[in-house]
C-alpha cells in the first residue's frame with residue numbers, strides 16, 4: 001500500500017520547485033483550438049527530440065487532448081502572465097483573447113512567446129491522477145525573450161526585479177505590501193484605504209518594509225516576491241509593492257478586508273485599486289490541483305526615466 005499524504009502539504013512542497021509557465025495547446029477533432037496552462041513541462045530527449053507535460057484527469061479537455069494527433073508547448077514570455085491566467089480559468093473561448101496561428105504540425109501556436117514546440121503525440125502515459133503527454137518535436141521556434149517564472153504559487157519576472165533595483169537607486173520610494181490571509185487583504189486608513197508600507201530614502205528596502213509591517217501589525221512578517229513597480233503620475237513618486245505574509249493572530253494596526261468587500265471600498269489612488277482588483281481576480285483562480293498557490297503578478301505600470 002502506498003503512503004498517503006496531506007495533498008495540500010504535498011502540493012505546497014512541489015511548489016518549491018521554480019518553473020517556467022507554458023500553455024499546452026491542441027486541435028480537437030473539429031478543428032477547435034484547446035489549451036491549458038501548465039508548469040509541468042520538461043524537456044526529455046534531444047535525439048529523438050522529446051518533451052513532456054502532465055495533464056490532470058479532471059481537465060475538461062482530457063478526452064480531446066489525449067486523442068489529438070499532437071500538441072504544442074508554448075513557453076510564455078515574462079509579459080504574458082495574463083495569458084497564463086486566461087488558460088488556467090474556465091472560459092468558453094480562451095483563444096478569443098490571444099493572438100495565435102496554426103503551427104507547422106497543426107497545433108495552435110501563440111504569438112509573442114519565449115519559444116514554442118509543435119509536437120506529434122508520441123505516447124500518453126498513465127500517471128496517477130494525471131497522464132504524461134509525451135511529445136515528439138516536429139517544429140519549434142525560439143524567440144530568445146525571457147520566460148515567465150512560477151514558484152510557490154507566485155509568478156516571478158526576472159526583469160521586474162532588475163527594474164525595482166534601478167528604481168530604488170533613483171531616490172525616495174514608497175514601499176508597500178499586499179498581505180493576504182484567509183481571503184482578506186490588510187489595508188490601512190479609515191475612509192480611504194491604502195496598502196500598508198513605508199517611505200524609504202536610501203537603505204535596504206526589504207528590511208525596512210518588514211520592520212514597518214511588523215510595527216504596524218504586531219505580528220511576524222515575511223516579505224515574498226515583488227508584486228508591482230510603478231510611478232504615481234500625480235505625485236511622481238516611485239512605488240515598489242511586494243507580497244508579504246503575516247503570522248496568526250489579530251493585527252494591532254490596519255484591518256483585513258475580505259476580498260469580496262473590496263469593490264465597495266475607496267482607495268487612495270487608482271494604482272492601489274488596480275493592484276487590489278488584480279490580486280482579487282487572480283486569487284479566484286484558486287486551487288489548481290497540484291499547482292495550487294496564491295497568484296501574484298509582476299507588473300510594471302510605468303517607470304520614470306532618469307533625467
Ligand SMILES: Cc1cc2nc3c(=O)[nH]c(=O)nc-3n(C[C@H](O)[C@H](O)[C@H](O)COP(=O)(O)O)c2cc1C
Nearest residue numbers: 036037038039040054055056059060061088288291
Ligand atoms: C501556473 C499554473 C500551472 C499549471 N500547471 C498545470 C499542469 O501542468 N497540468 C494541468 O493539468 N493543469 C495545470 N494547471 C491548471 C490548469 O491550467 C487549469 O486547471 C485549467 O483550468 C485546466 O483547463 P481545462 O480543464 O480546460 O483543461 C496549472 C495552472 C497554473 C496557474
